[in-house]
Amino acid sequence: MADAKLAFVALLVLFPLALLALLALIVRPRPVKIPLKNRHVFITGGSSGIGLALAHMAAAAEGARVSILARSLDKLEEARNSIRLATGIEAAIYAADVRDFDAVKKAVDAAGPIDVLIVNQGIFVPGELENQDLSEVRFMIDVNLMGSFNVVKAALPGMKSRSDRRPVSIALMSSQAGQVGVYGYTAYSASKFGLRGMAEALQHEVIADDIHVSLIFPPDTETPGLAEESKKRPPLTSIIAASSGAMKAEEVARKCFDGIKVGNFFVPCNFEGAMLAIATAGLAPQRSSFMAFVEVTLMGLMRLVALFFQWNWYGSIAKYASKNK
Numbered sequence: 001m002a003d004a005k006l007a008f009v010a011l012l013v014l015f016p017l018a019l020l021a022l023l024a025l026i027v028r029p030r031p032v033k034i035p036l037k038n039r040h041v042f043i044t045g046g047s048s049g050i051g052l053a054l055a056h057m058a059a060a061a062e063g064a065r066v067s068i069l070a071r072s073l074d075k076l077e078e079a080r081n082s083i084r085l086a087t088g089i090e091a092a093i094y095a096a097d098v099r100d101f102d103a104v105k106k107a108v109d110a111a112g113p114i115d116v117l118i119v120n121q122g123i124f125v126p127g128e129l130e131n132q133d134l135s136e137v138r139f140m141i142d143v144n145l146m147g148s149f150n151v152v153k154a155a156l157p158g159m160k161s162r163s164d165r166r167p168v169s170i171a172l173m174s175s176q177a178g179q180v181g182v183y184g185y186t187a188y189s190a191s192k193f194g195l196r197g198m199a200e201a202l203q204h205e206v207i208a209d210d211i212h213v214s215l216i217f218p219p220d221t222e223t224p225g226l227a228e229e230s231k232k233r234p235p236l237t238s239i240i241a242a243s244s245g246a247m248k249a250e251e252v253a254r255k256c257f258d259g260i261k262v263g264n265f266f267v268p269c270n271f272e273g274a275m276l277a278i279a280t281a282g283l284a285p286q287r288s289s290f291m292a293f294v295e296v297t298l299m300g301l302m303r304l305v306a307l308f309f310q311w312n313w314y315g316s317i318a319k320y321a322s323k324n325k
């Protein structure tokens, strides 16, 4: 009897240890460290919100050379002044629309070899597809998805042929709405889900060049963009988005660099985001054997949690539907 108990306890301890050991052997790509000090960080959408917080943090905390790109020159100059005031560092600014490949290419070439590319520009115009003009749909797909292709395509040759052989990073700004479809976000969610396919495939293609892809999934984040969006949000969009706690741009920027520095493919930003990352892990690359262990052991439970969230959301949707009948 005592033997059986001992064997049971041994199994209980040994099984997780064996699983962890196995995962440590097979996780790919291998763990990496991406240094930021004195390196060149190029941020699109760097004149406002999350992008601006990233630019400040890259300059101040990470001691990096910073370039930012956005459309409005006024906002870029304002951003450059605020970064100079706060850190003493002079950021390079580039006025270009990510939808214009030639303009992006010109900016990227002028900026010089990039070590950390953060593709962060994005727009969000919420609304039911029925009430949304196709021009608005196209606008979101063009800026958020095609624009990201333009930026990566423009920067990749320089990143691949860099003389500095240290590992480099391409980070794409998705959203929790790029992990789960949300009412009022048909176009926005589609554009952000698109980034995931792009990121997974791109990581296959650039790993041999020691280029590491990260996909950032912030929840609602206090930014000028969100303030603007809030004016137009259908109530159901707000209700569902409130399932995940709101964050400040600086907090998201911190999570972002923490993830980039260790080459994490998924970069969740809050607790709900951590659950979402497990529930939606799918076939995403995973370098951390510990996180792989968490995924393997908790995915079923997270699926259950996800079904409860959907139960709750569909309840809200039904309530609104009957009210508006």
Ligand SMILES: NC(=O)C1=CN([C@@H]2O[C@H](COP(=O)(O)OP(=O)(O)OC[C@H]3O[C@@H](n4cnc5c(N)ncnc54)[C@H](OP(=O)(O)O)[C@@H]3O)[C@@H](O)[C@H]2O)C=CC1
Residues within 6 Å of the ligand: 044, 045, 046, 047, 048, 049, 050, 051, 069, 070, 071, 072, 073, 075, 096, 097, 098, 099, 120, 121, 122, 123, 124, 143, 147, 173, 174, 175, 176, 217, 218, 219, 220, 221, 222, 223, 224, 225, 226
């Ligand atoms: N705030 C939030 O709640 C969340 C945001 N995100 C994502 O984070 C990213 C940043 O969002 P946030 O900081 O809120 O946005 P903001 O609206 O505050 O800032 C957007 C930035 O992108 C630039 N930009 C917009 N369109 C273009 C374009 N066509 N070409 C070049 N630059 C452009 C803007 O400058 P300009 O207008 O001068 O071009 C600005 O610098 C987006 O991708 C968004 O989808 C994800 C989850 C939550």
Ligand SMILES: CCCCCCCCCCCCCCCC(=O)[C@@H](N)CO
Residues within 6 Å of the ligand: 124, 175, 176, 177, 180, 182, 218, 219, 220, 221, 226, 229, 240, 241, 242, 243, 244, 272, 273, 275, 276, 279, 302, 303, 305, 306, 309
């Ligand atoms: C295991 C299951 C866990 C479930 C947690 C559920 C949380 C999902 C909430 C979705 C939030 C969408 C926010 C979009 C933010 C955004 O991108 C806009 N502000 C536009 O910028």
